[in-house]
Amino acid sequence: QNGIQEAEREALLALADELNNSFLHNNWTSLNCYNIVMTPYWYGVKCTNGRVAEVVLENMGLTGKIRPDTLFNLTELSVLSLKNNSISGNMMDFSQNQKLTQIDMSSNMFDGLISNSLPGLAFLESLQLQDNMLAGSIPAFNQSSLKEFNVSNNGLTGAIPNTKVLQSFNSSSFSGNPQLCGSPSYNPCSPSNNDTSSDNSPKPSGVSRFAPILLVIDVVGFIVVVFLFMIYCRKSKQLSNAMNMRSSRPVEGVRAEKAVQDIEVSQRSEGYVESEGGEGGGGERGKLTFMDGVERGFGLHDLLKASAEGLGKGNFGNCYKAMVDDGPAVVVKRLRDLRPLSHSEFAKQLQALADLKHPNLLPLLAYYYSKEEKLLVHKLASNGNVYNRIHGGRGTRGRVPFRWTARLSVARAVARAMDYLHLNPPKSTTTTTTTIFPPHGNLKSSNVLLDNDLVLVSDYSLASLISLPIAAQRMVSYKSPEFQNYKRLSKKSDVWSFGCLLLELLTGRVSAHSSPPGVNGVDLCGWVHRAVREEWTAEIFDVEIAVQRSATHSMLRLLQIAIRCCEKAPEKRPDMAEVAREIENIKVVVDSEDSEDLSQSITDDSMSMSATPSIMNGH
Ligand SMILES: Nc1ncnc2c1ncn2[C@@H]1O[C@H](COP(=O)(O)OP(=O)(O)OP(=O)(O)O)[C@@H](O)[C@H]1O
Numbered sequence: 001q002n003g004i005q006e007a008e009r010e011a012l013l014a015l016a017d018e019l020n021n022s023f024l025h026n027n028w029t030s031l032n033c034y035n036i037v038m039t040p041y042w043y044g045v046k047c048t049n050g051r052v053a054e055v056v057l058e059n060m061g062l063t064g065k066i067r068p069d070t071l072f073n074l075t076e077l078s079v080l081s082l083k084n085n086s087i088s089g090n091m092m093d094f095s096q097n098q099k100l101t102q103i104d105m106s107s108n109m110f111d112g113l114i115s116n117s118l119p120g121l122a123f124l125e126s127l128q129l130q131d132n133m134l135a136g137s138i139p140a141f142n143q144s145s146l147k148e149f150n151v152s153n154n155g156l157t158g159a160i161p162n163t164k165v166l167q168s169f170n171s172s173s174f175s176g177n178p179q180l181c182g183s184p185s186y187n188p189c190s191p192s193n194n195d196t197s198s199d200n201s202p203k204p205s206g207v208s209r210f211a212p213i214l215l216v217i218d219v220v221g222f223i224v225v226v227f228l229f230m231i232y233c234r235k236s237k238q239l240s241n242a243m244n245m246r247s248s249r250p251v252e253g254v255r256a257e258k259a260v261q262d263i264e265v266s267q268r269s270e271g272y273v274e275s276e277g278g279e280g281g282g283g284e285r286g287k288l289t290f291m292d293g294v295e296r297g298f299g300l301h302d303l304l305k306a307s308a309e310g311l312g313k314g315n316f317g318n319c320y321k322a323m324v325d326d327g328p329a330v331v332v333k334r335l336r337d338l339r340p341l342s343h344s345e346f347a348k349q350l351q352a353l354a355d356l357k358h359p360n361l362l363p364l365l366a367y368y369y370s371k372e373e374k375l376l377v378h379k380l381a382s383n384g385n386v387y388n389r390i391h392g393g394r395g396t397r398g399r400v401p402f403r404w405t406a407r408l409s410v411a412r413a414v415a416r417a418m419d420y421l422h423l424n425p426p427k428s429t430t431t432t433t434t435t436i437f438p439p440h441g442n443l444k445s446s447n448v449l450l451d452n453d454l455v456l457v458s459d460y461s462l463a464s465l466i467s468l469p470i471a472a473q474r475m476v477s478y479k480s481p482e483f484q485n486y487k488r489l490s491k492k493s494d495v496w497s498f499g500c501l502l503l504e505l506l507t508g509r510v511s512a513h514s515s516p517p518g519v520n521g522v523d524l525c526g527w528v529h530r531a532v533r534e535e536w537t538a539e540i541f542d543v544e545i546a547v548q549r550s551a552t553h554s555m556l557r558l559l560q561i562a563i564r565c566c567e568k569a570p571e572k573r574p575d576m577a578e579v580a581r582e583i584e585n586i587k588v589v590v591d592s593e594d595s596e597d598l599s600q601s602i603t604d605d606s607m608s609m610s611a612t613p614s615i616m617n618g619h
Contacts, residue, residue: 007073008052012045014070015055019062019087022391023519029395046079054079058104060518063312065089072096083107083128084517086318088310091115091134104128106150109310109318114139114151129154130176133310138180141166152176159189288377289347290366291354298327300368303377308332314459315442315474316466321380330365333376337470343369346465350376352426353461360417362449362458381449381456386410387516390445390508390542401544404551405588407505411558412583413455414448418498419580422491426461437463438494442475444514445504476500479513481568492570495579496525499565503528506559508542525566532563554586 016024027043046054052074062085070092071077077097081104090112094100100121106128113136118127126148127141137158138151142165149169153176160166160174160182167184174185181189288300306322313319317335324330341349346369354364368375383389393399418440425439441463449456463471472478477493500511503524515521531540538546541555561582567573574582 004073005050011070011073012042012052012055015066017396018064018066018070019057019085020064020388020392021060021062022394023060024057025393025395048076051076053077056081057085058083058518060085061312061516062087062518063310066092068093075099078102078123080104086310086313093117094121098122100124101145102126105132107131107313109133109313111135111310114156119143137161138166138174149173156180160185287370288366288368291351291364294354294363294365298324298330302327303330303332314446316459316462316470329380329382331378331380333378335374335376335465337467338374338465339467341465346374349426349465356421356424356426356460358417358420360413360455360457361420361460362456378458379451379456381451381454381458383450383452385446386448386450386455386505387445387514389450390504391510404545404548404555407545408554408558408583408586408588410448410455411502411505412580414443414457414498414501415576415580415583417457417460418443418494419576421457421460422494422576425491437461438477438489438491438497440494440497441471441477443494443497443501444476444511445501446514446516448501476514480570482570488570490570491575492573495565495573495576496567496570498576498579499562499573500524502558502562502565506542506545506555506562507540508544525563528559528563528566551588554588557586558583 012028016028024043028045030042044055044057045052046056053076055074055077056079058081062082065088068090071080071094073096075096076099078099079102080097080100081102083104084107086109087105088109088111091105091110091114093115094103095117098121101123102125103118104126107130110129110132111134114129114134116139118124119139119141122143123145124143125145127146128148128150130150130152132154134151134154134156136156138156138160140161140163141149142163144165146165149166150173152172152174156174156177157179158181160180162182169184171184171186174180177185178187181187288303290296302324303322306324308320308322311319311321311331314333316337317333320332320334322330322332346367350364350367357363362378362381364376364378366377368377384392389402421439440457440460442459443457447457447459449458463475463477466475472483476497477483477489480489480493480496482488482490482493482496497513500513503509504511504514507524507528509524509527510519510521511524512521513523528540531537537556537559540559545551545555561574561579565573565579
């Protein structure tokens, strides 16, 4: 029995590793789940008779990929829910989890095929796979236990298998898969989407009886398709190029995310395909527009062909890393919840953003506008974000301490970028609102990116694109005391967000105002005020920097600045220029003795070493 429990424990720890989540690492430490019947000591894990029966990790901002065999040892697992995270990669293999009754993997970024192990789960009652990027056909589910089934909003293709169970669900279970056809969807199958060459499901019995008829339909259908294709070719040479590219996409290309498939679909429906040279050939719509001065390293077709990897689900859309063949890796942000903006309004807003030029602002490379899709294309920051640098991997052996010099470099770089933004606020060109937005509006650690030797502030000035109620719900500035109490915003709301960011850097604690879904943060301003009032200031600093005693003086100076930025009354907060100046004046002094203290992790982190000189010179 002990061996089995140990194997289950290992499986869960492997899962936590794959999901890159510091909260789980810190929480899943005890052995109790396995010793006490029915006592869920590990967050999201429920045990029955000492065996893992349920794993429910919903709304936690989980990222990463889960290996197919990670859950193999959880043979008593009956409920699995990973709903509403940002997990990417292929689905797991459930062949060893025969007791599963409920699986919910909805609202993630899973791609590839629906696992063939699922139809073999004899007790499965509910399967929720909606809002992912799954491709290929639907396997022939036919277990009578299945009462709930949803695969809507994926990139599934082909005919829905004609099994009694699948046919019993209504069309909404299948909607949002433009290339899925047949009953119960409303999309009739044509010969071309009956092509099951990539099908992973057995064909319905009885197909062979109708084979001659189907053959005739196939031939007629083929002739019609060829005829239509020739008309298309005549109309647009580019379209045939695009279709060739699409059909020659390698199997790996099936993984290319749903966003890309949808862009293609919306492009075809809008009758626009960009020419090889990248210039628009079909009017204003459906066009990838590069910002002035940006070198065109790729075209829309390259972006469509690129293999893609989910980076995370943000408040205003999902981000994907796209690896363009022979070109740069870029990040595509697929925007949602936008104000209704015309193409020219959208273009003006983005041009105003692109006109902002500062070494510590993430540059916008291009955008895509069509009726259905709005995308932003940014440079890729190769070392992730500051939220993960501060909180990621805590308590694990792989954690590289994030030391003082590096943290101060981040504070300095962000202050410079914010000072610049406040001096050059982009003009909002929407006429629909009189709200004064803070120039950034959503400053938080996940929007501060690390790119080799650079600190880059991202997601600035998006408020004027986003619908107001959504912005008010989700943007950090709207969490400021002045908005909460008086529905007022100003530049000082950004200063308050910057203060929260400084406190996160100093304390190593998650800020409640910008924590990802499922992670509980602390009201850092309130907490630090209390600490100072009650004179336990020494306990404020994150242990990773508190050990660097020679730097205590500079930490205290940054703490004082942070506290002033967090003042409840906006007029008592300093402006960004003053903040930036004061942070510049904090000297970086770290004794060699302290550095030796750090010998366990002598490399500190690559960012701190390389960022410091370039940030120093970068202004
Ligand atoms: N240019 C980029 N380079 C590298 N990583 C990026 C880039 N842009 C975004 N990311 C990462 O992708 C993930 C999703 O980003 P996104 O901006 O959509 O959401 P967020 O920062 O978590 O929240 P919000 O939408 O409120 O800004 C985050 O982990 C972010 O750090």
